[in-house]
Amino acid sequence: MRLRLFTIYSILLIVALASLCACSKRAPIVIMPDDEKQPTYTIIYYAVGGATLDKAIEESIAAMAKGGLPENVALSGCIKWTKGYASELSNGEGNVYRFRLDGKQSTIELEQIGDNNYPMHEPENIADFIRWSKEVAPADNYILVLAGHGNGWHPQVNLTNDQEYTRGTLRDTDLDRYTSLEELSQGIANSQTHFRMIHMVSCLMNNVEYITSLAPYCDYILGSSHISVMLCSELRFLKMALKEIDNNSTESFVEAMQNYFDYIEADIEGKNDLEAETLDFALTDTREVEALNRGIAKLAAHLNEIYDEGDEGGIATLEEAIAQSYYFISAHIAPEDMATTEYLRMAFSYDLVDIAHRAAAAINDDQLKEIASTIKTQAESTRILHYSKSLNDIDDVYYGITLTNSTLWEERGYGEAGYEQTRFDKATRWSRFLKRNNIAVAY
Numbered sequence: 001m002r003l004r005l006f007t008i009y010s011i012l013l014i015v016a017l018a019s020l021c022a023c024s025k026r027a028p029i030v031i032m033p034d035d036e037k038q039p040t041y042t043i044i045y046y047a048v049g050g051a052t053l054d055k056a057i058e059e060s061i062a063a064m065a066k067g068g069l070p071e072n073v074a075l076s077g078c079i080k081w082t083k084g085y086a087s088e089l090s091n092g093e094g095n096v097y098r099f100r101l102d103g104k105q106s107t108i109e110l111e112q113i114g115d116n117n118y119p120m121h122e123p124e125n126i127a128d129f130i131r132w133s134k135e136v137a138p139a140d141n142y143i144l145v146l147a148g149h150g151n152g153w154h155p156q157v158n159l160t161n162d163q164e165y166t167r168g169t170l171r172d173t174d175l176d177r178y179t180s181l182e183e184l185s186q187g188i189a190n191s192q193t194h195f196r197m198i199h200m201v202s203c204l205m206n207n208v209e210y211i212t213s214l215a216p217y218c219d220y221i222l223g224s225s226h227i228s229v230m231l232c233s234e235l236r237f238l239k240m241a242l243k244e245i246d247n248n249s250t251e252s253f254v255e256a257m258q259n260y261f262d263y264i265e266a267d268i269e270g271k272n273d274l275e276a277e278t279l280d281f282a283l284t285d286t287r288e289v290e291a292l293n294r295g296i297a298k299l300a301a302h303l304n305e306i307y308d309e310g311d312e313g314g315i316a317t318l319e320e321a322i323a324q325s326y327y328f329i330s331a332h333i334a335p336e337d338m339a340t341t342e343y344l345r346m347a348f349s350y351d352l353v354d355i356a357h358r359a360a361a362a363i364n365d366d367q368l369k370e371i372a373s374t375i376k377t378q379a380e381s382t383r384i385l386h387y388s389k390s391l392n393d394i395d396d397v398y399y400g401i402t403l404t405n406s407t408l409w410e411e412r413g414y415g416e417a418g419y420e421q422t423r424f425d426k427a428t429r430w431s432r433f434l435k436r437n438n439i440a441v442a443y
Contacts, residue, residue, distance in 0.1 A: 037071075038138050038139055038140065039071065039072050039073055039074045039102065039103075039137070039139040039140070040072040040073070040139060040140050040141060040242070040245065040248060041072065041073050041074070041139055041140070041141050041142070041143055041196070041242050041245075042073075042074040042075070042076060042133060042134070042137040042138070042139035042141075042142050042143070043073065043074070043075045043076070043142075043143045043145055043235070043238065043239075043242075044076050044129070044130055044133045044142055044143065044144050044145065045061070045075060045076065045077040045078070045079075045145045045147065045235065046077075046078050046120075046126065046129060046144065046145070046146055046147070046170070047077070047078070047079045047080070047145075047146075047147035047148055047170075048079075048080045048120050048147075048148035048149075048170040048171065048172050048179075049079070049080060049081045049082040049085060049148070049173070050082065050148050050149040050170075050171045050172065050173050051082050051173040052149075053147070053148060053149065054081050054082050054085040054087070054090065055085075055087070057079060057147055058087055058088075058089055058090070060147070060234060060235045060236070061075075061077060061079075061089075061108060061235060062108075063235060063236035064101070064235035064236055064239055065101055065105075065107070065108050066236075068103055068105075069101060069102055069103045069105075069239060070103060070239065070242070070243040071103045072242065072243065072245065073102075073103075073239055073242050073243065074100065074101065074102040074103075074137040074139060075100065075101040075102070075137070075235070076098070076099070076100045076101075076129075076132070076133035076136065076137050077097075077098060077099050077100075077101075077108075078096065078097070078098045078113075078120075078129045079096070079097055079098075080094070080095075080096045080114075080118060080120050080172065081094055081095065081096075081097075082094055082173050082174060083116050083174050089108065089110060093115065093116060094115075094116035094174050095112050095114065095115055095116065095118075096112065096113050096114035096115070096118040096120070097110035097111060097112050097113065098110070098111050098113050098129065098132070099111060100133070100136045100137050102137065116174055117175070119172075119175065119177070120170060120172055120179065121165075121170065121172065121175075121177055121178065121179035121180070121183050122183070122187075123183050123184075123186035123187035123190055124187070124190060125187070126179075126183070126184065126187025126188065126190075126191070127187045127188070127189075127190035127191040130142075130144070130187075130188070130191035130193050131191055131193075134193065140248060141195075141196040141248065142193060142195050142196060143195060143196055143197045143198075143199060143238075144188070144195050144197070144198045144199065144218070145199045145201060145234070145235070145238075146169055146170060146184075146198070146199070146200050146201065146202055147170075147201040147202065147234075148169060148170035148171055148201075148202055149169075149170070149171035149178075149202065149203065150168070150169040150170075150171070150200065150202030150203040150204050150205050151167035151168060151169070151171070151178060151203065151204055152167070152168075152203075152204035152205065152207050152209070152210075152328075152349045152400060152402070153166060153167075153168065153181055153207060153209040153210065153402055153419070153422070154166060154167040154168075154402075155167070155412055155413050155414055155416070155417030155419075156417070165177075165178070165180045165182075165183070165417075166178070166180040166181060166182070166417050166418065167180070168180045168181050168183075168184065168210075169184065169200060169202045169205060170184075170202070181209065181210055181213055181422065182418065184214075185213045185214065185217075185423075188214070188217045189217065193217070194217060194218065194219075195217060195218040195219070196218065196219050196220065196253065197218055197219065197220040197221070197222060197253075197257075198214055198217070198218045198220075198221050198222070199221075199222040199223070199234075199238075200221070200222065200223040200224075201234055202223070202224075203224065203226070203227045204224075204225065204226070204227070204328060204329075204349055204400060205223040205224065205225075206221075206223035206224050206225040206280070206282050206284075206399060206400060207225065207349055207399060207400035207401060207402070208292070208293070208296065208352060208399050208400070208401050208424055209401075209402060209422055209424045209425075210223070211223075211284055211286075211289055211399065211424075212289055212293060212422070212423045212424035212427060213422060213423045213424065214286075215284075215286035215289040215290075216286075218286055219285075219286060219287075220253075220257070220283055220284060220285060220286060221283070221284040221286060222257070222281065222282070222283050222284070223281070223282065223284075224279070224280055224281055224282070225280055225282070225328050225349070225351070225397055225398075225399065225400045226278055226279060226280050226328050226397075227278075227328075227329070234264070237260055237263035237264055237267070238260055240259075240260075240263060241256040241257065241259045241260035241263065242256055244256055244259060254283075254384065254385065257283050257385055258385055261281060261283075261385060261387050264281065264387070265387055265389075268389065276390065277389070277390060278389065278390045278391060278392060279387075279388065279389045279390070280386065280387060280388040280389070280391075280397055281385075281386065281387045281388075282383045282385065282386040282387075282398075282399075283383070283384055283385035283386070284382055284383055284384070285381075285382060285384045288378065288381050288382035289382060290427075291378050291381075291382075292375070292378045292379060292381075292382045292399075293424065293427040293428050295371065295374045295375040295378050296352070296375065296401075296427075296428040296430060297427065297428040297429060298371050298374075299356055299359075299368075299371050299372070299375060300428055300429050300430045300432060300433050301429070302365075302367060302368055302371060303318075303359070303433045303437075304432050304433055304436070306318060306363070306365075307433075307436055307437070314363050317362050317363055318359055318362055318363050319437060319438055319439045319440070320362070321358045321359055321361070321362030321363075322350075322355055322358055322359055322362075322403070322437075322439050323439050323440050323441065324358060325350045325351060325354045325355045325358050325403070326350060326351040326354045326391075326392075326393075326394045326397060327348070327349070327350055328349045328350070328351070328397075328400050329349070348402065348403045348404050348408075348441045349400035349401070349402060349403070350400065350401060350403040351394070351397050351398060351399070351400065351401075352375065352379065352398055352399045352400070352401040353372075353375060353376045353379050353396075353397075353398045353399075354394065354397075355401065355403065356368075356371065356372035356375045356376070357372045357376070359372070360372040376398075379398040379399060380398075382399075383398055383399070401430070402414075402419070402430070402434065403434070403439065403441060404434055404441060405434075405437050405438050405439045405440070405441060406434070406435055406436055406437060406438060407438075408441070409434055409435050414431070414434065415431075415435075419431055419434075
């Protein structure tokens with residue numbers, strides 16, 4: 001009986017399998033295509049118009065969209081227009097919009113995410129936009145572009161309890177507010193994103209204070225030590241440079257950035273209104289920043305040793321020499337105009353390498369000369385690409401560094417604004433020198 005049941009079961013199973021095979025022959029097997037390959041790069045563009053830059057920002061993204069994007073590049077943007085700026089993309093209310101663009105799109109479609117009171121400087125808003133960009137435009141690598149007025153590292157004048165932040169980048173004219181180094185760093189950290197490059201299209205950003213704080217979050221930093229001229233073409237040229245990358249190697253990326261520099265240089269030379277401008281751009285390899293800061297730490301320590309020795313004549317000679325170091329504002333603003341401009345309140349940003357060499361030469365100090373030579377060598381290793389134009393009385397510039405004297409340190413509240421809490425000062429203790437010198441800084 002059991003054998004008969006087993007035989008019947010086996011026959012039914014064979015019939016069922018045969019039927020299934022017959023059905024499978026009639027129903028074609030559909031092989032789903034592989035997922036579309038995601039772009040190699042998404043450019044994440046975070047911009048604040050800041051009165052005079054609205055038109056430049058709009059022209060930048062329009063140039064990026066014109067002709068479409070290559071398949072290996074996508075773009076996401078978050079822009080706050082200045083109130084009163086009306087155009088094709090802005091209704092004049094100073095609202096905040098975001099958008100995405102890839103190779104399949106030919107027009108920019110803006111999504112409003114905030115009104116004129118939207119705080120672009122808040123870390124969580126920065127982080128939220130970066131996370132949103134990664135969701136709607138995922139890529140193998142991300143490049144963060146910050147576009148807006150910049151001011152280096154500098155405390156606000158007349159700090160009050162409700163205004164405890166430093167000047168920095170992305171000036172919001174309507175809110176009378178900069179995004180500070182601390183807020184920017186925190187926003188990037190909160191996004192949990194490591195960038196291939198952070199590109200600061202903003203004045204006075206190629207300084208060691210910003211470089212040091214942003215280095216942990218990216219492979220490269222691109223910025224200017226001078227007053228940066230927004231050429232309305234950075235995005236377009238960046239698109240052109242990235243299009244040429246056929247792999248994601250370090251060599252390919254650096255070569256693409258050299259092409260990017262070449263495109264910008266050619267554009268600058270073709271514009272008559274930029275003939276007299278002093279300009280520079282530099283690409284920093286963040287892997288070298290720690291070694292550069294070790295040299296700066298030795299410089300700060302030795303300068304303090306000189307003060308400890310108490311030779312008033314030697315100290316006076318040293319301070320007089322350092323005061324002649326290259327200043328990143330003076331190339332643009334005449335002394336008689338300083339009092340009528342915002343630049344009077346800017347940070348005193350001088351060239352790091354020039355400070356070290358002038359100090360060493362002034363007092364003929366062999367140890368200081370060795371430190372200065374080391375700093376220059378390391379700065380050259382850290383700054384792997386550079387371009388400069390119309391420098392005043394100097395062959396080359398490297399990195400800005402804050403230079404103030406003890407009186408201004410107290411009056412302007414550098415300590416209260418948190419200079420000693422920056423990643424840079426913790427690594428170098430540069431503030432020890434700033435708090436005790438009497439250098440007559442420019443203006």
